[in-house]
Amino acid sequence: EEALQELMKSIEELGLLSPIKVRASGKDRYKIIYGNRRYKACLALGLPSIPCIISEAASEQEIYLEQIAENLTREGFTPIEEAEAFHKLMNDPRFSSSIKYLSSKLGKPESYIKNKLELLKFGQAVKKLVVSGTAIRKDKLTEDQLLPLKDLPLEHRDPLALIMARDEMPVSDVKKIARLFKSKDISASTKDKLLYKSGRELYETWSVYEQNRAERAKPAEPKAKSKAKEAPPAAQAEDTAQIASSTPHGRVESPVDPNQAVAAAPVETVKFPDIRPADALATESPASAQPSAANLSASDVAAPLLMQVEQLLAILEAAAAPTEQTMPESAQLSDADHARLRSDLERLTERLETELHGWRGVLQVLYSSTR
Known part of the structure; x- marks a missing residue:
């Protein structure tokens, strides 16, 4: 009713800018193909006539195609309404159209x-949240947010879609979470448990899982390990110091099994029982690279790592995140700057989460060595 009143006001001020379309249905009688709201608005305004286009369409299929073509240009036509119209044209015995035919007719x-x-795969609770456009809004879903989830089983697909809507998850994060649920290494029961997490927690779980999957995929180096065993303690200590100084931010690159990976994330602990565990953290235990007191002191080995930690602390203190008061207002940013800032922040937080996991590994080794 409110939309009709707005249309009436527009027609009263500007006139009818777009004629309706009709088809002949008898002598001096016509049936509206599209433009029913415009017709009602003109009728309510008491206009004696209304401009119209008489369609030459002969079949019901052609008439329906004209209606869809008109609706595709209408702002209020939702993606689900489009999908249902296409589905009707393809599956209704009166039409039986192919995708190729619809593509040529509708452009x-x-x-x-x-x-x-593909949107019709989702349940009614998800469909009613689907909106046009690409803007991410709370408790709404765009087509781009939904499509990465379309091939998941129904028991995961719809709950995940509702989580993505509730937590306003970006499309890039939705794609990563979808890959987590498509993984054949994770059991269905574990995936069921993951559905109790928030969107952000699911993203963090994906990040930890991917990092440890990459660690397990690294090629084994048995020859290098055997040489390290034969080397004198002083040489082993020197190698340890070099690794600590050359590894970015001093991160200990130790493979972790998926159970440890999920536990390391700041979320509820979830086990991955059906994934083959990687080598234990003990494979890179400091004990295996302990230098002899005669050749190199423990402080010499720890010096590069201590320096890196102190440098990181200084950098973080100098580059602390802005507060709400020091943040630039969104209105002050151009669309391009806003998009670039959001993209850079997503990359930054993802990198920080990865590095945080690495430093937790260092801390875990230190805890183990003091027990």
Whole structure:
């Protein structure tokens, strides 16, 4: 009713800018193909006539296609309404259209129609949240947010979609979380447990899981290990010092099994029982690289690591995150700057989370060595 009043006001001030479309249904009688709201608004305004276009469409299919073509230009036509219209044209016995035929008639790529049809895989609770456009909004879903989840099983697909809507997850994060749930290394029961997490927690779980998967995928170096065993203690100590100084930020690159990975993330502990555990942390225990007191002191080995920690603390103190008071207002940023800032911050937080996990590994080794 409110929308109709706005339309009436617009027609009263500017006139009818776009004629309606009709088809002949008898002598001096016509049936509206599209423009029913415009017709009602003109009728309510008491206008004696209304401009219209008489369609030459002969079949019901052609008429329906004209209606869809008109609706595609209408702002209020949602992606789900589009999908349902395409589905009707393809599956209703009266039409039985192919995607290729619809593409040629409507001037839309076949991929556009296929993506719309994929939205119908989701349940009603998800469908009612779908909106047009690409802006991420709370408790709403864009087509770009939904499509990465379309191939997941129903029991994971819809709950994940609702989590993504609730937590306003960016499309890039949704894609990563979808990859986590597509992994064949993780059991269905574990994935069920992951559904109790928030969107941000799911992203953090993906980050830890991917890092440790990359660690386990690194090629083994048995020859290098055997040489290290034969080397004198002083040489081993020298190697340890070099590794500590050359590794970015002094991170200890030790493979961790998925159970430890999820536990390291600041979220609820979730086990990955069906993933083959990697080598234990003990493979890089400081004991295996302990120098002899005669050749190199413990402080000499620790010096590069201590220096890196102190440098990191100084950098973090100088580059502390801005407070709400010091943050620039969104209105002061151009669209390009806003998009770039958001993208850079996503990369920064992802990198920080990865490095945080590495330093936790260092701390874990230190705890183990003092027990």
